[in-house]
Amino acid sequence: MLKLFYTPGTCSLASHIALEEAGASYEAQRVDFSKAEQTKPEYLAVNPKGRVPALVTDRGTLSETPAILAYVAQSFPDARLAPVADPFEFARLQSFLSYLCSTVHVAHAHARRAARWADDPAAHEAMKAKVPKNMADCFALIEGTMFTGPFAMGETYTIADPYLFTIAGWLEGDGVDPAQFPKILAHRNRMAERPAVARVLEVVRA
Numbered sequence: 476m477l478k479l480f481y482t483p484g485t486c487s488l489a490s491h492i493a494l495e496e497a498g499a500s501y502e503a504q505r506v507d508f509s510k511a512e513q514t515k516p517e518y519l520a521v522n523p524k525g526r527v528p529a530l531v532t533d534r535g536t537l538s539e540t541p542a543i544l545a546y547v548a549q550s551f552p553d554a555r556l557a558p559v560a561d562p563f564e565f566a567r568l569q570s571f572l573s574y575l576c577s578t579v580h581v582a583h584a585h586a587r588r589a590a591r592w593a594d595d596p597a598a599h600e601a602m603k604a605k606v607p608k609n610m611a612d613c614f615a616l617i618e619g620t621m622f623t624g625p626f627a628m629g630e631t632y633t634i635a636d637p638y639l640f641t642i643a644g645w646l647e648g649d650g651v652d653p654a655q656f657p658k659i660l661a662h663r664n665r666m667a668e669r670p671a672v673a674r675v676l677e678v679v680r681a
């Protein structure tokens with residue numbers, strides 16, 4: 476059975492929701508950051524990066540959200556979570572996932588884990604100060620050009636939706652008023668109404 480390692484409040488929420496939307500049979504195992512479990516040998520044996528999410532499959536462990544999302548979509552084709560048969564549309568979806576992972580998530584991450592991003596406290600403070608503007612810039616681009624709605628990729632629900640929902644959930648904590656982005660805010664509210672999302676949130680908030 477698939478096993479997802481997750482931590483509440485993190486990007487692992489996207490993979491968790493995708494598994495639930497896919498109707499996958501999986502086990503969810505919490506990694507407690509407050510006990511630094513992600514740095515313990517037991518977890519590093521699962522994911523040497525010391526990060527969540529990690530998805531254990533019968534062929535090995537996957538990390539990196541876009542890869543896990545694509546794996547879920549391709550493993551459960553009946554759930555229709557990605558246009559896997561259309562090279563252009565699938566590439567367009569991967570482009571959206573890559574932007575969220577490589578740019579938006581990284582803009583958010585600069586607010587955290589000082590030692591990883593900057594050598595001294597002053598440099599880290601300077602990075603943190605830029606987080607609201609960097610996040611707002613990313614979401615302005617998504618709202619203005621990338622997001623056509625009602626779903627992230629247009630008319631059809633895909634694996635980009637739980638990922639966008641997850642990252643848009645960080646806006647307030649990153650000092651950004653989501654009301655600036657009405658399309659993203661409406662998407663976030665719609666996603667929160669999905670039964671799969673409610674089931675996952677009940678687990679991660681327990």
Ligand SMILES: N[C@@H](CCC(=O)N[C@@H](CS)C(=O)NCC(=O)O)C(=O)O
Nearest residue numbers: 485486525526527528539540541576
């Ligand atoms: N590019 C990775 C990022 C993974 C990542 O940064 N995960 C964070 C939570 S959102 C984490 O595990 N942080 C723990 C740490 O940095 O110690 C992905 O998309 O999965």
